[in-house]
Amino acid sequence: FVFSLFTFIQIQRLHKLTRLPLFARERFILVLLSSIILFGLVIVFLQLLVKAIMSERKSREQLAIANEKLRQYALKIENIAALEERNRIAREIHDSLGHYLTVLNVSLEAAWKLRKSEPQESIEFLADAKQLGSKALNEVRQSVAALRSNWWENQSLESAIATLIADFHKSTGILPTSNINLNYSPDNELKIAVYRIVQEALTNIYKYAEATTVEINIFTTKNLHLIIQDNGKGFNLNQNTTGFGLQGMEERALALGGKFEILTSPNTGCKIIANFPLVTIN
Template sequence: MTRPIQINNHPFRFLLYLEWILLAISVITSVLPHPSPRFASRFPELAILNLTIFGLMGLRLPTSNNLVKIIYTACGISLIFITGLFGGRADRLFPFLYIILVIRSCLIFQLPGRLSVTFVSFTLFLTTLLYRIPRYPLPPQAQEKFRFFTLSLALVFGLSLVFVLILMNTVLSERESREKLAIANEKLRQYALRIENQATLEERNRIAREIHDSLGHSLTALNLQLETALKLYQANPDKAQSFLARAKELGSKALQDVRQSVSTMRSNPLQDKSLAQAIDILAEDFQRSNNILLNRQINLEYSLSTEVNTAIYRIIQESLTNISKHARATEVNLEIIINRGSLYITIQDNGRGFDLEQNTTGFGLQSMRDRALSLGGKFTINSAFGCGCQITVDIPLGRLIS
């Protein structure tokens, strides 16, 4: 429900002060005596009471219920009309009271209501003006002057009401535009804040993926090397020594990845190498660390952007990491081809497989799925116990060409 317009929330407080000044002048005019009985107040107490009530009504303007608005306006019109008929010298200011009434109507009504109040005010002004016409006959010249004066006064008052109405509509429209602009700015600020929070969340997820894919891969391989060295330490110290040396290399690489993540929050695995070259290095490292045969077929006819190459490299790296950790495979087939406007990546192993309904929510698989979806592609995984695992990524070619 809309709050009533009061002193503390009045949109144009200077108008309220103007009302008080005009009403005070009207009250003083009614109280002061006049030597001519023609201009003396017939009922000064009634005029003062009406003006006081009319002034107090301006301290609280209804804005919610239409019936209350109509009753409020009708009461104001009645008070002004009575003051104009019986106010004596105070009735000289009653046109200004109608102007105050029109200003109040602009604050509480929409345009149809404002026009109605303006029309009623002008009609009542003419009625009061005709009521004050002398009842005794006047000379022709005096009648002509009186008619001219009456017509001029009515025209000036009508133009004054129209001017006040247009002015108030303009001011209120400008104020409404400012309020809408402020609301739009606030919504925009909240939207920007949500976008910032979303971007921060996505950046955190990206950093988590980068750490998981780079550092996690190196530490996993390092752990395998150390486990193998511990098993061979008593039986074959020389071979265990070679695994320890490889573990040291992996530890150095992991430390380098950490330094790069801290400095740039993103480790670029390609480092000015092509995607095929980076995959060859990854494949050789995978075979040497895990003693698993990796057959690869890479057929790239187009130049891809660095972001796309990095995403493809990370998908392959995460797949090989999962195979080395869980699959117990002896052979892996990697295929990257472009066919029918799409780039296809297929990674298949001959390991033990797993149940898709229970093991597809890990961070590694989710990371690969997110990377594929970020490129507008599809991520598919097929596996079963004893049948190995096959990962397929289908990415539209239009999103990849640099």
């Protein structure tokens, strides 16, 4: 509008100068056209400047909103990380101590019952209990060390599982059969997950299953597969899924992108299946 008004005023001035000589009118027209073009450029520049200022203000507002959302997301991630760390520590405490304390309690109960009728055998159970107490203390130390460093660096999965089997055999008289066939060397995170799942499964078998045979199979195809099977009394999944042990085993598998499944029913034994993607090994 301003540009149109300016142009109209200049044209009116041009009509009043018709009595001037031709060269004067031509010069005036040239100056007039230059003024119109210059004024138009100034108007365009001002429009672009205002648009740039408005765009910058809008960008700043959007950036402030994005920063606030980013801050909120960071707080959420921090809270989730803290929760995951607490859960990890809880699993370590439960899995490391639960196994040995269960066996320790049974050994002490057996020693108490045999203290009068079979004192020598009672002493043997007490010796076993003392050894289990030492192992439990060592497990606590290893769990604390695991939170600080990779204490699995020089520990193979095969030897760790063999120790669990030996302890289970000594406590129950049942010797689990095991078949470990790995084409890849698991990393520490995966070794710990497999070890803890086997440990918790053996603890549950010891406490509840009343089994006479136990099979442990660990092998690799496109995934790493863990299968633990017993011929015990089994249980109803709908009534036995609230225990922290079962939840902890599933969480360990899911944390590494794996899958966890329990196949059981009353009087049919129990099969625990955990599959881990091969990428977690590499």
